[in-house]
Amino acid sequence: MVSSIAxxxxxxxxxxxxxxxxxxxxxxxxxxxTLTGSGFYDPVNxxxxxxxxxxxxxxxxxxxxxxxxxxxAIANPQNPKCPQGIMQWQxxxxxxEANGSLVMAPIAVDGRQLYSDPCAYKSAIFTRYNAxxxxxxxxxxxxxxRQITRLNLYKFDGSPLIPLYLAMSPPQMLPTTTLNPLxxxxxxxxxxxxxxxxxxxxxxxxxxxxxxxxxxRADNVWWFGVFLTTSxxxxxxxx
Ligand SMILES: *[C@@H]1O[C@H](CO)[C@@H](O)[C@H](O)[C@H]1NC(C)=O
Ligand SMILES: *[C@@H]1O[C@H](CO)[C@@H](O)[C@H](O)[C@H]1NC(C)=O
Ligand SMILES: *[C@@H]1O[C@H](CO)[C@@H](O)[C@H](O)[C@H]1NC(C)=O
Numbered sequence: 001m002v003s004s005i006a007x008x009x010x011x012x013x014x015x016x017x018x019x020x021x022x023x024x025x026x027x028x029x030x031x032x033x034t035l036t037g038s039g040f041y042d043p044v045n046x047x048x049x050x051x052x053x054x055x056x057x058x059x060x061x062x063x064x065x066x067x068x069x070x071x072x073a074i075a076n077p078q079n080p081k082c083p084q085g086i087m088q089w090q091x092x093x094x095x096x097e098a099n100g101s102l103v104m105a106p107i108a109v110d111g112r113q114l115y116s117d118p119c120a121y122k123s124a125i126f127t128r129y130n131a132x133x134x135x136x137x138x139x140x141x142x143x144x145x146r147q148i149t150r151l152n153l154y155k156f157d158g159s160p161l162i163p164l165y166l167a168m169s170p171p172q173m174l175p176t177t178t179l180n181p182l183x184x185x186x187x188x189x190x191x192x193x194x195x196x197x198x199x200x201x202x203x204x205x206x207x208x209x210x211x212x213x214x215x216x217r218a219d220n221v222w223w224f225g226v227f228l229t230t231s232x233x234x235x236x237x238x239x
Pocket of ligand 1: 108131
């Protein structure tokens with residue numbers, strides 16, 4: 001009897017996973033203007049806000065939740081007037097595996113992407129976005145020169161993501177629960193509020209990075225058919 005209680009206690013402890021405390025916070029790439037939270041993606045109005053500069057941001061909580069924000073522009077050397085811009089947002093849960101890897105599991109129905117290719121499409125294209133990620137390893141260190149806490153994430157193939165710096169702690173995040181399943185399509189209820197100022201997408205040389213092995217095979221973007229267009233604004237692809 002005593003030993004079975006002890007076993008139950010042990011099982012309980014083993015199930016209570018711990019998450020790395022050194023990851024907790026909101027991290028952002030050098031420009032520090034792309035940050036997770038409602039300032040990037042507004043789930044109530046289905047709207048992205050374009051940060052002042054391209055960049056990426058990750059937030060981690062002490063209880064295993066994460067959120068990520070990516071804003072990138074892709075220069076088009078053949079036609080500099082045709083830069084493509086992309087904003088991606090996801091959140092979900094993560095685990096640190098015994099081998100040191102971080103396995104990120106997004107809430108598939110919540111991820112969103114806004115893609116702008118002004119020379120190919122009149123409107124920016126708003127879709128769902130779902131891409132699980134695995135970071136082979138990570139390290140948190142103090143950047144010697146800037147004396148700022150720095151996070152190096154290494155992708156599944158061992159190549160480094162651009163360095164991230166601690167921007168805020170505790171993290172700035174949207175609620176970590178499922179936000180917006182969008183399972184009912186009510187065209188009248190759609191919010192066509194977002195206007196992407198495509199001409200202002202900055203040109204830089206941040207090319208798309210292959211984030212997961214899966215993404216080498218397929219872009220995990222969900223297409224649900226044209227749902228609504230707004231004049232010169234955003235094309236929404238929903239159910
Ligand atoms: C989300 O993407 C993962 C792989 O990245 C896939 O296993 C999963 O089935 C996807 N979920 C949905 C609902 O498409
Ligand atoms: C570490 O373990 C996880 C879970 O078993 C696995 O998905 C991941 O591929 C492993 N990482 C490496 C670098 O092999
Ligand atoms: C980054 O931006 C956040 C929010 O505006 C600010 O609190 C933080 O001090 C900034 N970090 C750096 C290193 O500039």
